[in-house]
Amino acid sequence: xxxxxxxxxxxxxxxxxxxxxxxxxxxxxxxxxxxxxxxxxxxxxxxxxxxxxxxxxxxxxxxxxxxxxxxxxxxxxxxxxxxxxxxxxxxxxxxxxxxxxxxxxxxxxxxxxxxxxxxxxxxxxxxxxxxxxxxxxxxxxxxxxxxxxxxxxxxxxxxxxxxxxxxxxxxxxxxxxxxxxxxxxxxxxxxxxxxxxxxxxxxxxxxxxxxxxxxxxxxxxxxxxxxxxxxxxxxxxxxxxxxxxxxxxxxxxxxxxxxxxxxxxxxxxxxxxxxxxxxxxxxxxxxxxxxxxxxxxxxxxxxxxxxxxxxxxxxxxxxxxxxxxxxxxxxxxxxxxxxxxxxxxx
Numbered sequence: 001x002x003x004x005x006x007x008x009x010x011x012x013x014x015x016x017x018x019x020x021x022x023x024x025x026x027x028x029x030x031x032x033x034x035x036x037x038x039x040x041x042x043x044x045x046x047x048x049x050x051x052x053x054x055x056x057x058x059x060x061x062x063x064x065x066x067x068x069x070x071x072x073x074x075x076x077x078x079x080x081x082x083x084x085x086x087x088x089x090x091x092x093x094x095x096x097x098x099x100x101x102x103x104x105x106x107x108x109x110x111x112x113x114x115x116x117x118x119x120x121x122x123x124x125x126x127x128x129x130x131x132x133x134x135x136x137x138x139x140x141x142x143x144x145x146x147x148x149x150x151x152x153x154x155x156x157x158x159x160x161x162x163x164x165x166x167x168x169x170x171x172x173x174x175x176x177x178x179x180x181x182x183x184x185x186x187x188x189x190x191x192x193x194x195x196x197x198x199x200x201x202x203x204x205x206x207x208x209x210x211x212x213x214x215x216x217x218x219x220x221x222x223x224x225x226x227x228x229x230x231x232x233x234x235x236x237x238x239x240x241x242x243x244x245x246x247x248x249x250x251x252x253x254x255x256x257x258x259x260x261x262x263x264x265x266x267x268x269x270x271x272x273x274x275x276x277x278x279x280x281x282x283x284x285x286x287x288x289x290x291x292x293x294x295x296x297x298x299x300x301x302x303x304x305x306x307x308x309x310x311x312x313x314x315x316x317x318x319x320x321x322x323x324x325x326x327x328x329x330x331x332x333x334x335x336x337x338x339x340x341x342x343x344x345x346x
Contacts, residue, residue: 019256020193020194020213020256020260021033021034021193021213021251021252021253021256022193022194023192023193023213023229028227029225029226029227030173030218030226030227030228030229030230031226032215032216032217032280034215034249034251034252034253034280060314060315060316061309061312061313061314061315062126062309062315063126063315066126066127066128067126067127067306067338068127069127069128069129069131069338069339070131070337070338070339070340071131071132071339072088072090072096072131072132072136072339072340072341073341074132074136074137074138076088076341077096077098077132077341078096078098078103078137078138079098081101082100082101082203082205083100083101083239083345084098084100084239084240084343084344084345085097085098085099085100085237085239085240085242085265085266085343085344085345086098086099086341086342086343086344087242087266087268087301087336087341087342087344088336088339088340088341088342089301089303089336089338089339089340089342090108090110090130090131090132090338090339091125091126091127091130091131091306091307091338091339092107092109092114092151092303092304092305092306092307092308093106093107093109093146093151093152093246093247093270093303093304094106094107094108094109094110094130095107095244095268095303096132096137096341097235097242099207099235099237099240099242100205100207100237100238100239100240101201101203101204101205101237102141102142102199102201102203102205102206102207102237103138103139103140103141103142103201103202103203104140104141104142104143104144104207104235105137105140105142105143105144105161105165106143106144106146106233106244106268107144107145107146107152107153107246108134108143108154108157108158108161109130109151109152109153109154109157110130110132110133110134110154110156110157110160111130111154111156111157112124112125112129112130113125114150114151114154114308114310115150116150116220116221123151123308123309123310124308125307125308126306126307126308126309126315127307127338131338131339132339133160134157134160134161134164135160137161137164138164139164139165139166139202140161140164140165140166141165141166141167141199141201141202141207142165142166142167142168142169142199142207143158143161143165143167143168143169144169144170144209144233144235144244145168145169145170145171145174146171146214146230146231146232146233146244146246146247147171147174147214147216147218147228147229147230147231147246147247148173148174148177148218148219148220148228148230149218149219149220149247150220151308151310152246152247153174153177153220155177155181158177158178158181158183159181159182162181162182162183162184162187165187166187166199166201166202167187167188167189167199168183168187168188168189169189169191169197169199169209169211169233170188170189170190170191171190171191171192171211171228171229171230171231172190172191172192172228172229173190173218173227173228173229174190174218174228174229175188175190176228177220191211191231192211192229193211193212193213193229193231194210194211194212194213195210195211196208196209196210196211197209197210205237205238206238207235207236207237208235208236208237209233209234209235209236210233210234210236210261211231211232211233212231212232212233212234212243212253212257212261213231213232213251213253213256213257214230214231214232214245214246214247214248214253215248215249215250215251215253215280215281216230216246216247216248216249216281216282217230217281218230230246230247230248231246232244232245232246232248232253232257233246234257234261236261239346240265240344240346241261241262241263241264241265242264242265242266242267242268243257243261243262243264243266243267243268243295243297244267244268244303245267245268245269245270245283245288245291245303246270247270247273247281247282247304248270248281248282248283249279249280249281249282249283249287250283250284250287250290250291254290254291254294254295255294257294257295258294258295258296258297262295262296262297263295263296263297263298264295264296264297264298265297265298265299265344265346266297266298266299266300266301266334266342266344267291267292267295267297267299267300267301268300268301268303269283269288269291269292269300269301269302269303270282270283270288270302270303270304271283271285271288271302271303271304271305271318271319271322272285272302272304272305272306272310272311272313272318272319273304273305273308273310273311274311274313274318275311275312275313282311284321285302285317285318285319285321285322285325286321286322286325288300288302288322289322289325289326289329289331292331293329293331298332299332299333299334299344300326300331300332300333300334301333301334301335301336301342302318302319302322302333302335305318305319306319306338307338319335323335
């Protein structure tokens with residue numbers, strides 16, 4: 001039996017004492033609470049979408065031909081044993097995680113197209129197909145979603161997974177999309193930053209988790225910008241700890257999360273789709289390395305690269321820059337092939 005419960009929020013006085021970043025909700029929208037350099041104020045959302053649609057193409061912004069796919073071995077990704085941390089990168093920000101016996105999906109997108117207007121500007125996967133399909137997966141204890149953007153929340157994938165997932169754990173406001181796509185409201189739990197919960201997996205093992213801050217935005221059209229929250233996630237099993245950044249710019253939240261929940265066995269850090277025009281919303285590779293240090297991580301796996309062309313940079317650049325920065329800082333950077341499972345044991 002799966003059970004899920006939430007801890008109470010800390011009092012306003014406690015939050016003030018710790019100085020933890022909190023979301024701001026004004027006039028029906030979330031406002032990013034992070035200080036912003038006035039010389040680099042983000043453009044209006046309509047201009048952001050315009051720039052996405054008409055952004056200049058960098059040389060080699062995507063591979064000249066489809067990249068080979070290593071199809072995920074589900075038995076390796078989700079073994080029967082109850083101990084250990086198994087991380088399988090499925091490309092971009094989609095992951096299979098088994099942490100001390102509890103089976104998790106993070107931002108699953110199994111479709112090949114992630115553009116909100118595919119007929120106008122296609123954003124297609126660099127590989128022929130995703131390394132796994134919903135049909136191949138066994139029962140999944142929970143799906144964690146970071147925010148509502150198309151490259152992290154895919155309608156067809158959610159519909160295909162709905163019958164074989166125990167719970168969908170999402171930031172506040174994201175649940176409306178899942179309900180629209182037929183997911184039972186009993187399976188949906190919404191969280192705000194610093195709210196914690198516990199999930200008992202089908203295996204009987206217990207997972208502690210926390211919804212944590214990210215420096216980003218939300219919206220799936222011109223008319224719903226920032227009406228839902230965006231987040232990162234902390235997963236804590238009985239032996240292992242994992243952090244997933246979601247989409248985010250750099251900020252003090254990484255040190256706050258590291259102080260409260262670290263150290264982590266592995267951090268899954270955004271690495272790609274960056275640009276100086278939206279530097280407050282995405283990490284440059286060197287920022288991701290610093291975030292890993294702030295989080296007190298042991299190993300880092302870069303995600304959010306290698307599958308989709310969403311920013312005007314060479315498709316190889318993110319991992320090349322991250323590799324150089326990690327070497328300079330003495331970071332244990334792991335770069336698994338898409339579909340490959342990495343196993344962590346203590």
